[in-house]
Amino acid sequence: MNATEIKAAIRTWILDRHPNYDAGKLTDETPLIEERLLTSIQVMDLVLFLEDLTGQAVDVTRLQKGAFSTLEAIRQAFFLGASA
Amino acid sequence: MTATLEIPDLGWREGGQGVLRGDLLRLFRKLDTLWLRWADAAGALEIEPPPMLPAHALQRLDYFASFPHLATFACVHDEDAENLAVFGKHPWQADGSGLALGRLAPTTHVLTPAACYHVYLDLVGQDLAAPITVTLGTRCFRREKEFHPLRRQWAFHMREIVCVGTAEEVRAHLASHRTKMLELSERLELGATFEHATDPFFNPGKSARYLMQKIDPTKEELVFGGDLAIGSLNFHRDTMGAAFEIRRGGETAQTGCVAFGMERWLFALVQTHGLPGAIAAVDRELDGGDA
Numbered sequence A: 001m002n003a004t005e006i007k008a009a010i011r012t013w014i015l016d017r018h019p020n021y022d023a024g025k026l027t028d029e030t031p032l033i034e035e036r037l038l039t040s041i042q043v044m045d046l047v048l049f050l051e052d053l054t055g056q057a058v059d060v061t062r063l064q065k066g067a068f069s070t071l072e073a074i075r076q077a078f079f080l081g082a083s084a
Numbered sequence B: 001m002t003a004t005l006e007i008p009d010l011g012w013r014e015g016g017q018g019v020l021r022g023d024l025l026r027l028f029r030k031l032d033t034l035w036l037r038w039a040d041a042a043g044a045l046e047i048e049p050p051p052m053l054p055a056h057a058l059q060r061l062d063y064f065a066s067f068p069h070l071a072t073f074a075c076v077h078d079e080d081a082e083n084l085a086v087f088g089k090h091p092w093q094a095d096g097s098g099l100a101l102g103r104l105a106p107t108t109h110v111l112t113p114a115a116c117y118h119v120y121l122d123l124v125g126q127d128l129a130a131p132i133t134v135t136l137g138t139r140c141f142r143r144e145k146e147f148h149p150l151r152r153q154w155a156f157h158m159r160e161i162v163c164v165g166t167a168e169e170v171r172a173h174l175a176s177h178r179t180k181m182l183e184l185s186e187r188l189e190l191g192a193t194f195e196h197a198t199d200p201f202f203n204p205g206k207s208a209r210y211l212m213q214k215i216d217p218t219k220e221e222l223v224f225g226g227d228l229a230i231g232s233l234n235f236h237r238d239t240m241g242a243a244f245e246i247r248r249g250g251e252t253a254q255t256g257c258v259a260f261g262m263e264r265w266l267f268a269l270v271q272t273h274g275l276p277g278a279i280a281a282v283d284r285e286l287d288g289g290d291a
Helices: A003-017 A040-054 A071-078 B022-041 B055-059 B081-089 B117-122 B167-187 B208-215 B239-243 B262-288
Strands: B010-013 B017-020 B052-054 B109-111 B132-141 B155-165 B193-196 B219-224 B228-237 B254-261
Touching: A003 A040, A003 A071, A040 A071, A040 B208, B017 B022, B017 B155, B022 B132, B022 B155, B022 B167, B022 B262, B052 B055, B052 B117, B055 B109, B055 B117, B117 B132, B117 B155, B117 B239, B155 B167, B155 B262, B167 B193, B167 B219, B167 B228, B167 B254, B219 B262, B228 B239, B228 B262, B239 B254, B254 B262
Parallel strands: none
Antiparallel strands: B010 B017, B052 B109, B132 B155, B155 B254, B193 B219, B219 B228, B228 B254
16 A cells, blocks of 8 residues: 555545545544544554454554654554655 | 651651651641642632542543552442451451451542542532632542652642643643742752653553653653652643543533642751751741742
């Protein structure tokens, strides 16, 4: 997967959980937590989804501040090797 | 830093519990007067909650999954006469390590682990037309692995100033108190600094709330001496509002609390100034009418 496909997959995952959210407003830089698109109830499920996408386990105790702040931040935190 | 500071007027009991006496108690009351002035300046309603919380209130927060290791339960016996008689006759474990309780009635209450939960419980189901600020000072109970006088106690006092409102209202509440706490720390020569922090979750690697605190730091602690959190600022976003069905202007309310660990302030002040000097320093604050 390249970076665009990765972000599209995560974008779809988020929009599936927020059917009333205006999909046109969700950009790579939309603040996901501020906009309540990512809540504490959903965040562990997203981690599992990212583990499926990357094929690697995520050590949540090593995650850094801001790792889930935007679609682009997620790509950088988990898929830094993916081509843009 | 030493954890064995000799504190005048402090009694220490088995099980991590302190007894404040004389001048140390006087310092405690003066400090609390200072926080009450801050609360008053913030327009806070003062409440005096009971010492226990209903277990169902904590269940709303998934507290027992997050902090099962910290909870202290208010247990009582099943009232069956034989059950009580057996316990009355043999109340102790054979090795004397503790009580040998009989059959318990269902446990419905927990000793308060954090003051602010009382505030949200009182607001269940409400839709607030304006933000509300509440202050309460209450004894909190957290069962820890080890205890140190004033620094880490099973029973300790927490003073909180809690805001329930919109995100902007809560952020403003926390920001103004952040400044006040730093300025106070400076005037009292405590040298404390704010640091991002996470709560002591059980099994943090599997806790969604721990993960959220890591990636979206909403808790800051005022740290004295490099390792002692004497106060904290907590922005819960809509976690409490959603859990307790509190709304503000039709939207799920946001909440934030300013918290002071009272015994830890005593430790910091006495370590820095000695007890008479600490009292004089807090007296200057009260006389200065800064709040």
